[in-house]
Structure formats: C-alpha cells, structure tokens
Amino acid sequence: MAGIVQFENVGLRYGTGSETLSDLSFSLAVGGFYFLTGPSGAGKTSLLKMLYLAQRPSRGAIRLFGEDVVLAQRARLPGFRRRIGVVFQDFRLIPHLSAFDNVALPLRVAGVDERDLVTPVREMLAWVGLADRATARPATLSGGEQQRVAIARAVIGRPEILVADEPTGNVDPEMAARLLHLFDALNTLGTTIVVATHDIHLLSRVAKAEMLRIEKGRLVDPTGALRYPPRPDFSRDGVRP
Numbered sequence: 001m002a003g004i005v006q007f008e009n010v011g012l013r014y015g016t017g018s019e020t021l022s023d024l025s026f027s028l029a030v031g032g033f034y035f036l037t038g039p040s041g042a043g044k045t046s047l048l049k050m051l052y053l054a055q056r057p058s059r060g061a062i063r064l065f066g067e068d069v070v071l072a073q074r075a076r077l078p079g080f081r082r083r084i085g086v087v088f089q090d091f092r093l094i095p096h097l098s099a100f101d102n103v104a105l106p107l108r109v110a111g112v113d114e115r116d117l118v119t120p121v122r123e124m125l126a127w128v129g130l131a132d133r134a135t136a137r138p139a140t141l142s143g144g145e146q147q148r149v150a151i152a153r154a155v156i157g158r159p160e161i162l163v164a165d166e167p168t169g170n171v172d173p174e175m176a177a178r179l180l181h182l183f184d185a186l187n188t189l190g191t192t193i194v195v196a197t198h199d200i201h202l203l204s205r206v207a208k209a210e211m212l213r214i215e216k217g218r219l220v221d222p223t224g225a226l227r228y229p230p231r232p233d234f235s236r237d238g239v240r241p
Contacts, residue, residue: 003027003063004161004192005051010060012046019058020046021217028194033187035203036196038214044196045089045165047214051194052086052163053077065160082110085159085191087167091150093138099125099149100134106157124152127182129175143170151179155186162186164195168202180205 005028012021021043028034036044049055050062053069062070064080072080085106093102100121107117125131128148138146147170154162162183168176176199184206187193195202203211213220 004030004032004065006061006063007050008061008063010050010057010062012043012050012055013058019217021057021214024060024219026212026219028192031187031190031192033184033193033206033209034195034212035206035209036194036212036214037198037200037203040198042214043217044214048163048165048194048196051161052084053081082106083160085154085157085162087147087151087154087162087164089165089169091138091146093146093149093153095138098135098137099130099141099145102138102149103152103156105153110157120156124156125149128152128179144172144175147171148175148179151182155182158186158189159191161192162194164193166197167195168197168199176202177205 007024007026010021010024011019013019024047036047038044046055050057053064057070060070061068065083067080069077069080094105097105103124104117104121107121108114122131122134125134128151130145130148130152133141133145136145138149141149147167151164151167154164164183167183168179171179180202183193183195203209
C-alpha cells in the first residue's frame with residue numbers, strides 16, 4: 001500500500017462560492033504521526049472531515065486503506081468509518097450515557113462481549129484521569145473532562161487511523177502531555193495519527209511527527225511556499241491537460 005491515506009488533487013467547495021480547499025495532494029504513511037497546523041479558517045477542520053468521511057470532496061480522489069472512498073458505494077462507508085477513531089472539537093458525547101458507556105460504545109458496536117469490555121474501559125478512563133467519574137453523564141463533567149472522555153472513546157478500539165481536532169484545547173499542560181503520550185503509544189502499536197492543532201509547542205513533544213500546514217486552503221511547506229502548486233487552468237482555451 002502506497003499510503004494508508006492518499007489525497008489526489010482534492011478540492012472542496014461549499015455552495016457556489018470559491019473553494020475552501022484547493023489541489024490537496026499528499027500521502028500519509030501507515031503508522032505515521034502527523035500534526036496538521038495553520039491559522040484559524042485555513043481549512044484544517046474541513047480537511048479532517050473529508051479524512052473521516054463526514055464530507056465528500058467537490059473534486060479529486062481520496063483513497064483510504066487502498067480503496068477509493070469517493071467512488072465507493074454508500075453502504076460501504078460505515079465499514080471504513082469503523083476503522084477510524086475521531087476526537088471531535090465539540091466532543092459529541094451522547095448525553096444520556098455515562099462516561100463509561102460513552103467510552104464503551106465503539107466496543108459494543110464492534111460486538112465485544114460485555115464481560116470483555118469492562119476492564120479495558122476502566123483502564124482507559126483511569127489513563128485519562130477519570131476513574132472516579134465513570135458513572136457521570138456529560139452534563140455533569142467539565143469541558144476538559146468531556147474532552148478526555150471523547151479521547152478515550154476514540155482510542156479504545158485501537159483504530160487504524162486516529163483523527164483528532166484540537167484534542168488538547170481544553171486541558172491543562174500536564175494532561176495535554178499525558179494525552180500526547182497516549183497518542184504516541186497508540187502510534188507505536190501501528191495507528192496512523194493526525195492531530196490538528198494551533199499549539200506549535202506540541203510539535204516538539206513527538207520527535208517522529210511530521211507537519212502538514214494549511215494556509216488559505218492550500219498545503220504549504222514550513223517556509224510558507226506552496227507545497228503542491230496549483231494545476232494549470234486550461235478551461236479558457238478549451239484544451240484538456
């Protein structure tokens with residue numbers, strides 16, 4: 001497999017306006033660790049949505065696990081999504097479920113026996129510092145606690161790809177370091193990690209991590225130059241490339 005994720009000339013347009021993202025072409029290696037950076041409004045969250053199949057591109061090809069997911073039948077998409085863990089910026093916890101049951105949800109969906117999920121869920125809650133909050137519902141948790149439940153839920157099933165949108169935004173520096181250590185440990189087991197962040201200080205904490213930077217809807221290298229130049233526009237002359 002050339003890469004567990006491949007974007008080829010991907011563009012995204014909402015409505016009839018200009019493209020939010022343009023000419024994205026990149027490949028993520030199996031077992032790689034990537035930080036996605038860029039200013040607010042650059043398109044980081046939109047890119048992540050396409051990566052975890054919540055948004056279809058307007059053009060271009062996206063391949064996950066070696067398969068074209070843009071052309072895949074809709075019935076196949078849930079199978080791809082089950083291989084991807086997501087930490088949403090707005091958490092998306094199920095309000096009527098306890099912290100334990102929110103974290104256990106991916107295992108139950110995967111058919112894990114109730115007797116076999118108790119220990120790993122409790123261990124995961126302990127790892128994120130919420131062992132004593134297992135029975136609490138989201139409304140009674142602080143923003144930082146909700147974030148940690150969301151992270152525990154995303155990683156409990158050891159996904160092949162983990163996508164995290166600002167996962168350390170609502171926790172203190174000590175917990176942020178602990179969560180990064182959790183991501184690093186998961187990465188060591190083979191999971192490809194993609195973390196969108198505004199905090200450039202996180203980059204120095206994972207030595208093996210690579211950086212993807214977006215500015216004005218395009219990938220750039222750290223110096224600010226276009227990483228992938230736009231394709232020539234032949235449409236005015238009616239000439240096909």
